[in-house]
Amino acid sequence: MMFLSDNAAAVHPNVWEAMRAADAADSPYDGDVPSQRLDAAFSELFGRECAAIWVATGTAANCLALATMVQPHGGVVCHREAHIEVDEGGAPGFYLHGAKLLLAEGEGAKLTPATIRAAIDPIRDDVHQVQPHAISVTQASEYGRCYRPQEIAAIGALAKERALGFHVDGARFANAVAFLDCSPAEAIGSADALSFGCIKNGAMSAEAVVFFDPAAADIARYRRKRAGHLQSKGRFLAAQVLAMLEGDLWLDNARAANAAAGEIAGACGDRLLHPVEANELFVRLTPAEREALRAQDFGFYDWGADAARFVTAWNSDPADAAALARAISGL
């Protein structure tokens, strides 16, 4: 009964099916039929013109998006615990050619206009200090917290006011939209680009980067090739993304994961370090308690000395979630 992460879960049957259907040779790279359908599919989803490209990882998605907004001598405002800062092996430094991450604070790994200002207002407007060129937020955040539409709108407004690019890392965007119960467009506000995560949500090896400025997408296409991310059988990636969108599979899968998380959360009471909004739980548990759970065959990561992280996935068995809930209640 695995609650280690959603990032290695099995692939959804619909995704498999779409991949098999794409087997027949088609144009290489992104000249194939499924790849050519991405722009329209995301334009429909977001209710406005956009351009979308597939890419194999969230790290590449984030970095390709940011590279269209940030010059090498600039910086990206992000949360101190953002994935791009903590867990991407320095990829932003690579893709942005040495640009700097400018760290901001915020509860639940969420930025606010106030914490962003606190990070950038002290930067002297001279050449000795790295100037911000963009803001990046994570929806849902590293602690599974979701930006409400008005929160994301306020950050977008600040970005506009300061002439900064605005990127949303949506590795778990589906879980956020499922929780917020709003439109995808409302969940990103005036973002210039979104990393639209699929892999944690039932795909195998395809994320999408959605650009709301077609010129940015053009640049990203060159950068994708230059980063060795333009696969010759790209149709298999496009097929995965389209399968996720088809019939709102992306939302159904996220709702299932969120429901499992909610089931477990119900048993955690004030053990919870963060309110559970998406599919991650950060739960105060002593070493002995964690040992007890592991003895019952539950898999999860320690989170510091006194807590654990549980992550549900699209295919988490409700019975497993219920079992975990009972086990925690029984501690």
Added chain:
Amino acid sequence: MMFLSDNAAAVHPNVWEAMRAADAADSPYDGDVPSQRLDAAFSELFGRECAAIWVATGTAANCLALATMVQPHGGVVCHREAHIEVDEGGAPGFYLHGAKLLLAEGEGAKLTPATIRAAIDPIRDDVHQVQPHAISVTQASEYGRCYRPQEIAAIGALAKERALGFHVDGARFANAVAFLDCSPAEAIGSADALSFGCIKNGAMSAEAVVFFDPAAADIARYRRKRAGHLQSKGRFLAAQVLAMLEGDLWLDNARAANAAAGEIAGACGDRLLHPVEANELFVRLTPAEREALRAQDFGFYDWGADAARFVTAWNSDPADAAALARAISGL
């Protein structure tokens, strides 16, 4: 009847099967069982200790390999028509942080010790000129020509003599080994790293980079993550590579492609611009002749004004190859 390229061909059934078998959740990234088997599988194949990592494209494979040999202020000797120079969108400049490609000549897009020396001996040994740090050759070359074991050994010896790294781009390594009928080890000589191509040969989205120096592989693992190429469901890539190695599928597939190319070559006579050794044919054909072939439903690329390129694949239908041979004979 498609002879456009092998790079978008269908995926071999064994590869599909191995991918399906890998569906059950396993450790993320490359902690899974199939990924952990790669080192041993390639050590056996090459008869010496090596370390291997998967990656999604040949471009990434080449660049990650070179990045272990070349400092940012150095250069890579390669053929003027090498893929890394001509067709990778500047990826080497990105991955090597501005290092330079130092272009050399050679018939059939093959380097020789003499052409390498001709390229590097005039470089003044001072800080004003970019010094070579590595040599990269393509086996089989961009014109489908194969380095004989003694040829590759001679280049390896030169690399050692000059203290240069030595990389083999093996996007079509299987076709080369199938043609040379030698051991894989003989086909790369003293190379420090090999891009072992699978995608053109029946895989979907996995190449391997094989390092004969474990320290280099360690660096490459960091660089792979930093380049956004460490997929969380990496087991699906490892499974593809292992399926290609299993029972020598990689060689069987290459032999089939080579055989189809040979069948067509037999009909081309002195139309051939290059001897056909692997699975590519460069054939002198007037515009009218090309039109005639296309009217018979053959697909291929023009190669300049007076020639065409045909590429066979692991699944080229022998009947199609025979039909093309007849059509060319009949021109």
Added chain:
Amino acid sequence: MMFLSDNAAAVHPNVWEAMRAADAADSPYDGDVPSQRLDAAFSELFGRECAAIWVATGTAANCLALATMVQPHGGVVCHREAHIEVDEGGAPGFYLHGAKLLLAEGEGAKLTPATIRAAIDPIRDDVHQVQPHAISVTQASEYGRCYRPQEIAAIGALAKERALGFHVDGARFANAVAFLDCSPAEAIGSADALSFGCIKNGAMSAEAVVFFDPAAADIARYRRKRAGHLQSKGRFLAAQVLAMLEGDLWLDNARAANAAAGEIAGACGDRLLHPVEANELFVRLTPAEREALRAQDFGFYDWGADAARFVTAWNSDPADAAALARAISGL
């Protein structure tokens, strides 16, 4: 009697004097009075608004200029023998973050619209090939040849037509303008930026980069700091540049160097490999002849097996030039 290079010649007395006059403490970096005068001085020189920054070397000047025009995934068209390609130790690869130099041909190391087109027209307009973002020419060229106003205008027109940036490397711009006897503005046409050389022409350690787009200068100021080129006692660099402009010292110095070169050229007849327009001579001389000249205490570099390069400087003694002329005549 040294004709090795102008790049290590003594510093002109006026430059020394200006530097001494700048000794008293002033604002650091480029907040000092002399630095603040640069924009106006160059705006007057070129008869239109421009922004100018000092920098310590021609390599940094060229690269900072180009970095405002070329994205990391793009390329710069330059001559195969351009300084940025041959003699800057890979600096463009560093400053442009891996962008590529796209090499073009042209007699006397001068590009023409035709040779530029020949270099870029074959580049497929797709992500697999590096697209040109800028053109860089050298005025005077590496062989001391000067672009006539109409020639430079034609290249500028091509740059505009193709939406490319246009940079002029003017390491010996003074010698070119002295030869062309035209206005500085005519000698650069519609260039977006000029590396205005001073060091080879009597300064110690200051070149200027002149930007005709103020937004580009703003970027270059950040990039200059980021490259460690923003000196805290920048007033000493500004003073050098202003001293060169004052009373047209830059042109007087260049005329003296050109005159010395002309004196020598008169004795060379058909030994000249290139017409002498600026202050460099490329002279066919056998090894024995070169030995004979060196025996008479003339210093110069060999230029391949059968020629020599002589360079005159602002302070070349006319008597030395006459002596060299006589010695060559007497061979």
Added chain:
Amino acid sequence: MMFLSDNAAAVHPNVWEAMRAADAADSPYDGDVPSQRLDAAFSELFGRECAAIWVATGTAANCLALATMVQPHGGVVCHREAHIEVDEGGAPGFYLHGAKLLLAEGEGAKLTPATIRAAIDPIRDDVHQVQPHAISVTQASEYGRCYRPQEIAAIGALAKERALGFHVDGARFANAVAFLDCSPAEAIGSADALSFGCIKNGAMSAEAVVFFDPAAADIARYRRKRAGHLQSKGRFLAAQVLAMLEGDLWLDNARAANAAAGEIAGACGDRLLHPVEANELFVRLTPAEREALRAQDFGFYDWGADAARFVTAWNSDPADAAALARAISGL
């Protein structure tokens, strides 16, 4: 009466004299006589073999030194308030090709083995997090605090234990050694490279980078050229550095600056935010007090809302220092 900074002070007469003496043409770049003397001069100063290169700024010195120790995918441990983090416009990101600064704490902007460990021990030893490759300390620190020999030795020992490079930013190294009254060697311990500052201490435009590993110096020479920092009239930079070393001018100048700072410090009592060890004073002063001092014609920078920074220089007039001391006493 200027106490703004030492970074724009006048040039010492001995330095001027040495520069004038270097005027006669010599070999370009660093082939000249003064440049060739640097290695020996610093080897004598430090009592062991070393190799030294000149460079025009402290930023370039720091970055070239670090580039020999840190791979692009690695990180540099430095203090949160280190110059490389705060005031170099992102130069480390540029020179290190995206490597990351890993921030550590410490009183007075000084690191300790404990604060370094606190910064790096939590870094997971996997490819998802940037691993430390080097430690950089500033001697004297950004608050004018000096590492005692045993303190620097302890950090050096930690660097060795963890196989990290060890760099000392010595922009005000002279002031530190003058304060510590130890040998230069003791002041850097087992550092691999030192940025030996001259500009703040009476030079015009030359710092030295001293490498205790000759292989590192070789790499740095290539990187210096590649960064556009190899000046063709490099003899003028070498002459400055040698003039500073000659007769221990560097120490005499630093002692004068330190003495002036000490004079002022004596009047500051518990207004001092940091003990005064070198030539910088951070003094608690209300806005009104600062206004009063400025009305008496003292120049200095505000340091936050309630303090001011005063910096003395090699040429601070003792009378001015005494006057400032009196003025502060009289507040």
